[in-house]
Amino acid sequence: MKHASSILLLLALTVGAVSAQNFTVKSAPALDALPKFTAADVPAAGPEEIPIDPPNWVVSTDEASASLPGKGLAQHPMLYIGEGCNKMFLINEGKVIWTYSTGKGWEYDDIWLMSNGNILFSRMAWAAEVTPQKKVVWRMDAPKGTEIHSVQPIGLDKVLLMQNGTPPRLMVVNKKTGAVEVDHAMPDAGEGVHAQFRRVRITAQGTYLAPFLQRNKVVEYDKDFNEIWSYRINSPWAAVRLHNGNTLITDERDNLTREVDRKGETVWEFKLGTDLPREIGFSGCQSCVRLANGNTVFCSRGDGGKRPQLVEITLDKQVVWVLKDWKDLGPATAVQILDDPGIPENPGDLQR
Numbered sequence: 001m002k003h004a005s006s007i008l009l010l011l012a013l014t015v016g017a018v019s020a021q022n023f024t025v026k027s028a029p030a031l032d033a034l035p036k037f038t039a040a041d042v043p044a045a046g047p048e049e050i051p052i053d054p055p056n057w058v059v060s061t062d063e064a065s066a067s068l069p070g071k072g073l074a075q076h077p078m079l080y081i082g083e084g085c086n087k088m089f090l091i092n093e094g095k096v097i098w099t100y101s102t103g104k105g106w107e108y109d110d111i112w113l114m115s116n117g118n119i120l121f122s123r124m125a126w127a128a129e130v131t132p133q134k135k136v137v138w139r140m141d142a143p144k145g146t147e148i149h150s151v152q153p154i155g156l157d158k159v160l161l162m163q164n165g166t167p168p169r170l171m172v173v174n175k176k177t178g179a180v181e182v183d184h185a186m187p188d189a190g191e192g193v194h195a196q197f198r199r200v201r202i203t204a205q206g207t208y209l210a211p212f213l214q215r216n217k218v219v220e221y222d223k224d225f226n227e228i229w230s231y232r233i234n235s236p237w238a239a240v241r242l243h244n245g246n247t248l249i250t251d252e253r254d255n256l257t258r259e260v261d262r263k264g265e266t267v268w269e270f271k272l273g274t275d276l277p278r279e280i281g282f283s284g285c286q287s288c289v290r291l292a293n294g295n296t297v298f299c300s301r302g303d304g305g306k307r308p309q310l311v312e313i314t315l316d317k318q319v320v321w322v323l324k325d326w327k328d329l330g331p332a333t334a335v336q337i338l339d340d341p342g343i344p345e346n347p348g349d350l351q352r
Contacts, residue, residue: 021106029115030338031077036117036132037090037098046134050103052315056246057305059326068280070312073328076297077338079119081108082309083301085330088121092338096328100130109149109198111334112244114156114345122151127161129175138175150200153345162186162200164193170200170208186224190214199238199250199287204337204348211236211249218249237289242351248290257288257298268315271296275317281307282322286333290339290351295320299332310335 036042045051064174074094081088088111090098102123111121118137120129127148129138138159142148146165154160157176163169172182189196189212201209208221209226218239235253242248246267248259259268260271268349276282284301291297294315302309302324309332312321323332334352 005296027343028339028341030079030336030344032119033113033132034077034090034092034338035099039132040100042133046100046130046136047066048330049101049134052086052088052101052103053233054330057326057330059305061325067310068322068324069319070323071104072323073325075312075321076322079111079113079336079338080329080332081111081121081335082299082331082333083109087125087330088119089329098132100134107149107333109333110151110342111336112151112153112344113336113338114153115343120151120159121147122161124149127151127159129159140173145193149198152201152347154202154347155345156325160200160202160208163196164189164196166193168196170210172202186210187237188215199240201239201241202347203241204346206347209239209241209247211239213237213252213304218247221249229262231260233258238290240290240351241348242290245349248296248351250285250287252286255283255285257285257296269296270296270313270317272311276311276313276319280311280319280322282311283307287352289335289337289340291337292342292351297321297337298333299335301331301333302326304331 073091077092079090083232086097087101089096107124109122113119117132118129126139126141127134130136145165148161148163150162152160158177159173160333161171167185170184170186171180173180195214198213203209206223211218213235216234218231218236219227222228233249234251236249237252238250240248246259246261250257255273256271258266261267272282272285282300285298287299295312297312300309305326308322308324310323313319344350
């Protein structure tokens with residue numbers, strides 16, 4: 001009996017050590033915030049909302065889409081946006097439960113549902129935070145000649161953003177006071193302002209991870225903006241620091257996602273053009289999410305209604321979910337899977 005107890009104690013300690021090493025977080029506070037979006041005080045349209053209907057997508061009539069793997073919209077609760085469709089979608093139990101529209105123009109690239117229920121997003125010409133009641137509680141406009149494609153909450157009061165421009169500037173803004181607490185001019189990121197940066201992130205260690213989209217490299221800086229790591233890759237649209245310390249990079253040009261370690265060695269790679277069954281027809285990926293269970297969810301612009309928007313695969317490259325739903329949604333540029341554990345505003349909790 002004593003021997004059995006020792007084994008159980010050892011097992012418990014081992015599981016605890018593995019959990020600590022993998023930064024496992026049990027709660028999903030973004031999921032807990034969902035009832036706020038269906039409360040009685042949520043209006044059909046907010047005071048600053050600019051209602052807009054999505055374009056009429058050229059939807060494929062391929063009957064095979066009905067038999068795609070997974071549960072369709074019911075696979076995950078999620079927050080969903082896409083370039084070319086200026087309406088954000090909140091989905092739960094297979095239904096769109098809340099939307100928010102920001103009028104015509106370009107473009108959604110980054111979005112977060114935080115634990116307090118507010119949604120932080122980038123809109124190219126500006127970034128903002130909106131409540132479930134559709135009230136804008138913070139907004140920052142991009143000065144003329146600049147663009148904002150990347151935002152990330154740091155706690156509930158601060159936001160990291162990259163302002164593409166001449167020069168581009170990485171900034172940390174206190175939303176409560178308006179103070180710009182970090183304002184750093186970035187090195188040469190290319191001639192065209194629009195394609196300088198997309199998915200810039202601050203890591204759990206307080207470093208900055210910046211994909212130089214035009215310069216074909218990902219660079220990590222310490223808090224004083226000294227370069228501490230870099231990796232060369234074509235058109236890095238997004239780079240995510242994973243819980244295991246590796247970096248997951250989306251190569252938009254080559255239609256692949258690659259996980260590399262600190263030495264720059266490839267430890268996992270997924271080529272959307274060849275590793276997926278041809279009949280799925282998935283392409284045009286800009287970002288992805290690594291879930292706590294090890295699965296990866298890829299986002300796609302979907303070729304204007306002809307192809308799926310989301311695909312989820314396991315680490316051994318088995319397809320578990322394909323979403324092709326142009327009736328309810330538009331293209332997918334970014335998605336936040338809400339049943340994935342972690343506090344969204346804690347840098348590094350979510351692998352996105």
